[in-house]
Amino acid sequence: MFALRTLNRQAFRVPALSHFRYVSTLEGNPHIYAFPSDGASGSHILSLLPTEPVNSELAIGVTSKLPPTTDSLRENPKFLSILQEVFSKHAHEDPEAQSQAQVMVSTAGANLYTGGVLTSTNNRRSKRRTDIGDSSGGASGQGGAGSAGRGGWIHISDARRPPDYGRIAWPEDIFGSLEVDANGQFVDGHGNYQSSGTYRTVTRDGILGLSPFLREKLVQRLKELEKE
Structure with a gap:
């Protein structure tokens, strides 16, 4: 019985939360994903794709604020070209x-x-x-x-x-x-x-x-x- 309980506990163990990187979407615009940027602290990469790691060349741009503002977003010219x-x-x-x-x-x-x-x-x-x-x-x-x-x-x-x-x-x-x-x-x-x-x-x-x-x-x- 003890062995069975141990097995069950192991079967339902989940990876540590530190292994996950949570991605959110913008309020009022659930089609745009906000990925924490590896660059400046507090900045986010915005993308129409949920894929991670995010391809910055295909992203909408990088913002220092959420929700993004006219002075916080650095547009990606390649995205606009696409x-x-x-x-x-x-x-x-x-x-x-x-x-x-x-x-x-x-x-x-x-x-x-x-x-x-x-x-x-x-x-x-x-x-x-x-x-x-x-x-x-x-x-x-x-x-x-x-x-x-x-x-x-x-x-x-x-x-x-x-x-x-x-x-x-x-x-x-x-x-x-x-x-x-x-x-x-x-x-x-x-x-x-x-x-x-x-x-x-x-x-x-x-x-x-x-x-x-x-x-x-x-x-x-x-x-x-x-x-x-």
Whole structure:
């Protein structure tokens, strides 16, 4: 009997807690993992992948505070490059972007949940950068409500701060834009995605908020790179 009790105790023994390194996710954003950094004390590496040891080249960046702030996060340029690569390939497949393109050319005007409409195709070259830098204008001046039948550009933007109806997202929230024809279809089948060059990973409204579709595509690409 004594031997049996000893065996049972041994069978249910667990490794010392010191062998484990606990990884947490950000409050309000369970898709982002925070790994304690081996560098500066109290700093964390943020990643969309739960894998440990974390690959810093695929991480979002390093922060000295949790939750991260605009002055605590050091962005990883390579991650942003991968993000833009994925968006260039898949943004037009996102159901939210497709819905936005259809609403844009309808008599109902623009659906601005994912960033709103940028401008009419005819005035793209002269007005694109001007409009993108001012989030205070109404939709009518940006190819929004009342732009039915003209086509134009729609924004793919961060979900952390959806713009009000009839407005476009702030430049720091815009990933890029897709071109839509007069029938609500993406030009050339993929929308000629263009990076905004103004996106910031962290703002006062939070950190990196992706649509479920684009987050899945980005994580899939990161996992592929992780295996290389």
